[in-house]
Amino acid sequence: MIDVIYFVAVSITLFVIGIAGVVITRHFLLMLLSIEVAIAAAALLAVTFFYSIAPGNIMLLLFTIWTIAASEAIALVSFYRYLSKYEASLDVTRLSRLKE
Numbered sequence: 001m002i003d004v005i006y007f008v009a010v011s012i013t014l015f016v017i018g019i020a021g022v023v024i025t026r027h028f029l030l031m032l033l034s035i036e037v038a039i040a041a042a043a044l045l046a047v048t049f050f051y052s053i054a055p056g057n058i059m060l061l062l063f064t065i066w067t068i069a070a071s072e073a074i075a076l077v078s079f080y081r082y083l084s085k086y087e088a089s090l091d092v093t094r095l096s097r098l099k100e
Contacts, residue, residue: 007048014041028083032076039072 014037021034043065050061 004048004052007044011041011045011048014038014044029076029080032072032079036069036072036076040069043069 018034018036018038018041021037022031025031025034047058047061047065051058
């Protein structure tokens with residue numbers, strides 16, 4: 001059986017790295033990627049606990065997590081294309097000054 005504590009430690013570490021990335025940087029894309037890392041850590045924790053409850057039956061959960069990750073990647077590309085189209089700064093302190 002898998003020792004769950006190692007996966008919990010890895011997911012907590014990834015979550016802390018993701019939150020630290022959001023807090024430290026002011027660049028919009030890096031903040032979105034840091035949020036992606038934090039959500040991936042939560043997904044790893046969910047898969048770990050689901051596997052410990054019902055081993056061998058995690059395909060539906062994995063499919064759901066991959067779908068969420070794909071939609072986040074599409075949103076990231078959409079935001080980047082929108083901001084680069086209007087030649088806007090990606091500094092989040094300047095986003096409130098954008099005018100259409």
